[in-house]
Amino acid sequence: xxxxxxxxxxxxxxxxxxxxxxxxxxxxxxxxxxxxxxxxxxxxxxxxxxxxxxxxxxxxxxxxxxxxxxxxxxxxxxxxxxxxxxxxxxxxxxxxxxxxxxxxxxxxxxxxxxxxxxxxxxxxxxxxxxxxxxxxxxxxxxxxxxxxxxxxxxxxxxxxxxxxxxxxxxxxxxxxxxxxxxxxxxxxxxxxxxxxxxxxxxxxxxxxxxxxxxxxxxxxxxxxxxxxxxxxxxxxxxxxxxxxxxxxxxxxxxxxxxxxxxxxxxxxxxxxxxxxxxxxxxxxxxxxxxxxxxxxxxxxxxxxx
Numbered sequence: 415x416x417x418x419x420x421x422x423x424x425x426x427x428x429x430x431x432x433x434x435x436x437x438x439x440x441x442x443x444x445x446x447x448x449x450x451x452x453x454x455x456x457x458x459x460x461x462x463x464x465x466x467x468x469x470x471x472x473x474x475x476x477x478x479x480x481x482x483x484x485x486x487x488x489x490x491x492x493x494x495x496x497x498x499x500x501x502x503x504x505x506x507x508x509x510x511x512x513x514x515x516x517x518x519x520x521x522x523x524x525x526x527x528x529x530x531x532x533x534x535x536x537x538x539x540x541x542x543x544x545x546x547x548x549x550x551x552x553x554x555x556x557x558x559x560x561x562x563x564x565x566x567x568x569x570x571x572x573x574x575x576x577x578x579x580x581x582x583x584x585x586x587x588x589x590x591x592x593x594x595x596x597x598x599x600x601x602x603x604x605x606x607x608x609x610x611x612x613x614x615x616x617x618x619x620x621x622x623x624x625x626x627x628x629x630x631x632x633x634x635x636x637x638x639x640x641x642x643x644x645x646x647x648x649x650x651x652x653x654x655x656x657x658x659x660x661x662x663x664x665x666x667x668x669x670x671x672x673x674x675x676x677x678x679x680x681x682x683x684x685x686x687x688x689x690x691x692x693x694x695x696x697x698x699x700x701x702x703x704x705x706x707x708x709x710x711x712x713x714x715x716x717x718x719x
Contacts, residue, residue: 555595562602
């Protein structure tokens, strides 16, 4: 771990991960993530400016996969913090291994009848040996390059959001028993949000902003072709067109890109080469997860053959 005597790398001396926006886009394409210039540009700037990226948009549009793909193309270690209601510092940052500390105290007491000075015992049990690092602390203390994914940040309470802001502002952690621990390197950070609640202005100001929406028709067709081995150009085109028409309906939950891919793979397994209206209706449960949505789509759906 790094103390305050060792400063983390700065934007002026850190080795850039990317040479250009086009390089990011090409590398992501090689990793089968089809990014446009907007996505590639934000990833490039986040690296150069050493700022986190807040990625917002509907569920299932590739926000999490973007972080995974960037980790893949940079050869960085991916560290993921899955957010949920009730997430606290002990699960996000660190906690002490109390059972191990208690065993150490009992062992030392058993070795000698002499009373141990509490200061000596305290220095012994509050050391790195007894520290359980969680994703945030693990990310900033790692020796190797890291991509830190803070997934679904909109699920945490305001107090935990403030903790995230503190870490991302200074890339350092204050542990009362150990002092201030600063980052050995600045991780590339992605925070994803499904917009279930409004995030604080302070957190948004700290980040570069990226909105990832459902892809346009041609891009979704490209994604289907890239992610579904053996699918024909015609079937991929039909899949993209039917999904786009379904998303135009007033649904509780529109099909995500991952559900589009599931549908394409389902059609391939069923040896379907052309989608007709009956086939689409019979397999709507792959695309839609609410019965009211399935009923509405079955009523409104028309397929251009």
